[in-house]
Amino acid sequence: MTKPTLADLTAFSAVATHRSFRRAADALGVSRSSLSHAMLALERDLGVRLLNRTTRSVSPTEAGEALLARLAPVLRDLDDALDAVADARGNPSGTLRINANESAARLLLKTVVPLFLKRFPSMALDLVAEGRLVDIVERGFDAGVRLGESVPRDMVAVRISDDLRFVVVAAPSYLSGRTPLITPDDLRNHDCIRQRLPSGKRYRWEFRKHGEEMAIDVPGVLTLDHNGLMVEAASDGLGLAYVPESTARDWLDDGRLVTVLEDWCPFIPGLCLYYPGHRHVPAGLRAFIDVLREVNH
Structure with missing residues (x-):
């Protein structure tokens, strides 16, 4: 049996978690076809089928579920370790993915983004402007930006604009x-x-x-x-x-x-950046929030 690489395992985790080659490919920044080929090669190397595929969906097999259950905490620990190193050198790196509606994206581009990218040159920002409210965890985003009344209750919210109407x-x-x-x-x-x-x-x-x-x-x-x-x-x-x-x-x-x-026409809560409260906050997101608070101070 050929030992899989970290990249292979990370890719499998993304597909199994998102239950979609398209969404996993978007999260990883690769093409859907290359991701599909990588999963076929992983299954061939391990000698076991990990994913059930249909024309409309993908889901882990029993073996895939077992691998994902063991793999998820390992990958989280690895992310935490890399973030700790980034914190130690004071220079977070990697890609920060944020989902926002169009008006929020415009606001961030005018205020927070220029200072964030200047201050943290090792960071890349993937800002997706999307009208509909999405599950940021399922779609592989680090954070979302929406009106306060639309933020899911299990998220940590940081206000980024005044009340509006x-x-x-x-x-x-x-x-x-x-x-x-x-x-x-x-x-x-x-x-x-x-x-x-x-x-x-x-x-x-x-x-x-x-x-x-x-x-x-x-x-x-x-x-x-x-x-x-x-x-x-x-x-x-x-x-x-x-x-x-x-x-x-x-x-x-x-x-x-x-x-x-x-x-x-009363005022309603303004825009908030939000992120999962039960997960480790990546160093890049913490840095972005720090800049956000500085700009809005």
Whole structure:
């Protein structure tokens, strides 16, 4: 039997954990075909099948589960040891993978990322902008960035922005001659620019005032999936849009848009960076958090 390399075992652990060649390949930074060939070679060298494969899924065999159970703590201990060495020399290295929505990614690129990469030249940053909320552990990310209310409860969260709010905006030309909006129910008599969420569902506009909460499935013939496009459509008079206030700020400041139903649009917790609390925090992530706190101080 040929003794497998550390790279082979790490690759097997990634495939068995993610239960997907594509996600494992993304996490490892290799091609899916090369990863598949490596797993076939590993099984051939060990003389046992480790993975059950179908056209749509992959899962460990009984032998694969047994190997993974013994291998996982060994790989974690190895990561901890390497992180300890990095801490000792004060120069973390490796790749830090962060999953964020587009607005969060833009914020990080303007604030934290330049200082982080300058201060830690041995670190590489893989920042993935993705609309839908993903399982960062399953997808092989070190951390995620989302609005505070979307952070899973079992995660450690670090605030990276002030509270924010969504507002209903419209062009003055659209509102001219129309009945004023007093409550969210009045939206049912207006043209609204609806939002398609990354999950494929349409967003129900959510409002709150004095403890009363409402979620309105607004009417409208136009549906978009990008806040910036919704702001532009609203400024062109195509209807009402419900967007982050920061996204519409320039249009509001110069009068191209105005807000309605402001007293129904409370502030909500801002963006947070989050990571698993039950796992060892890599040196690179700790360094990133330190820079994050410094920038936001």
